[in-house]
Amino acid sequence: MKALVHHRAGRHMLRLDTAPDPRPGPAQALIRVVAFSFNFGEVAFRTPELPDGTIPGWDAAGVVVTPAADGSGPPAGTRVVTFGWSGAWAELRAADTGELAVVPDGVDLGAVAALPVAGITAMQAVRRLGSLLGKRVLVTGASGGVGRFAVQLANLAGAEVVASVGSPERGEGLLEIGAAEVVVGPQAMTGRVDGVVDNVGGQQLADAYQRLTSGGVIAAVGMASKEPTTIDFEQARINHDRGRIETFNITVPLGGDLRFLVRLAEQGRLEIPVGWRGDWNSYQDAVGQLLSRKVAGKAVLDVRSA
Ligand SMILES: NC(=O)c1ccc[n+]([C@@H]2O[C@H](COP(=O)([O-])OP(=O)(O)OC[C@H]3O[C@@H](n4cnc5c(N)ncnc54)[C@H](OP(=O)(O)O)[C@@H]3O)[C@@H](O)[C@H]2O)c1
Structure with a gap:
């Protein structure tokens, strides 16, 4: 073959x-x-x-x-x-x-x-953030594969979604699929978020951490930036930040989750x-x-x- x-x-x-x-x-x-x-x-x-x-x-x-x-x-x-x-x-x-x-x-x-990989990663990472009804969620690298699924699934789960991208052009189409707001980098956002799906790592993960509510969760999914992350935890202590960062890896077998996403796509609820x-x-x-x-x-x- x-x-x-x-x-x-x-x-x-x-x-x-x-x-x-x-x-x-x-x-x-x-x-x-x-x-x-x-x-x-x-x-x-x-x-x-x-x-x-x-x-x-x-x-x-x-x-x-x-x-x-x-x-x-x-x-x-x-x-x-x-x-x-x-x-x-x-x-x-x-x-x-x-x-x-x-x-x-x-x-x-x-x-x-x-x-499969992008959709299920987004689904399992969003699930890791807990109940999202009425919560605010940040997705970094929202322009990419995992990001575009995560924006939609967090929105479907009841969250107000802030989509973070690298440039305004990279944000095109995100409001139409469920983002409430599109920002160029987590630093550009105002207010706090209860959960983060982070696909980029590096400085964007450090910036996202500063915007987390106490008790909020970051699912650290990826490192598309290829940059390691430096977080000033002393500053976080002074700020009384108490959110947590969890490393994330896709869980297999994923056939059950895949069937769910195929059904959402068939119903026109997932683009x-x-x-x-x-x-x-x-x-x-x-x-x-x-x-x-x-x-x-x-x-x-x-x-x-x-
Ligand atoms: N842990 C797991 O189980 C798991 C599963 C799947 C994926 N991942 C990881 O999650 C990340 C996202 O995956 P994906 O499939 O969504 O990738 P993707 O489609 O390429 O999207 C990644 C996004 O990251 C942003 N980005 C920022 N800096 C970048 C850089 N230097 N190079 C490339 N992209 C950069 C880009 O958005 P802008 O251009 O708007 O900045 C891009 O749209 C990757 O690191 C991947 O390895 C992990």
Whole structure:
């Protein structure tokens, strides 16, 4: 089969190549991939030490070719969206049946390929903030994949959402999907927030901490800035700041949460933010745009038409 593989000497350490077909385990379905999406982490933080030829990729949507041998999961011909820690960027993928959701006919397989990691991260991070009815929540990196999902899900959970972005242009479309306010960096906001989903780290995390109410929570999701964070806790003590910062990692298996998000998308209550879409032969353009902060939301690559 054809696959987008890790290749240290390739541009962005990638190359379109041939690779052996995957051999599914007993609780895995074989999927013919229609589309996959790129996540910042798997593009920006992929270790060079990975053996050449390894197929990376977390998120892929497609159609079941061979159902799981143990009887779990959907039958052949079912449209599904899948997650796994590797193997998504290929024509065929072996997917754990606990890490997939059936996709109804009305939902586009390309768009839904953008859901798994970014959507579930946003959902689980928002959930980590506790009950949000009538609360105020800040989302940093709100222009990105996790950010655009987090804005919508925090709004759906009853919060007033402040969306923080790098420039006014990067904030386009955020009011329409549920932000009450868009600011350029946490420093530009007024007042305090009860919860934060932080995707950026560095100075933005330090600034967000200063804006937290006592008892508020920050879910520290990511470090898109690639900057470490310095927080002046002495100053925080003087200010009587008593909020807490929790490191966040996505929890798997995520099939149950994925089914919930697919249902929201089907009902038109969750917009899947696809900011770049194209043929997978154009993967270099997609990576370049994502890393240079030009994608509003997610980058989706079409492997073949549904
Ligand atoms: N812990 C977990 O389980 C988990 C799961 C998923 C993702 N993550 C992490 O969460 C972060 C966000 O992921 P994502 O998929 O939403 O990424 P993304 O789509 O690339 O969005 C990241 C956003 O961060 C902002 N940013 C600020 N400084 C940046 C810089 N120097 N380079 C790039 N972006 C910068 C950008 O917004 P502006 O251009 O508006 O500033 C960008 O839209 C990443 O660090 C990712 O690794 C963690």
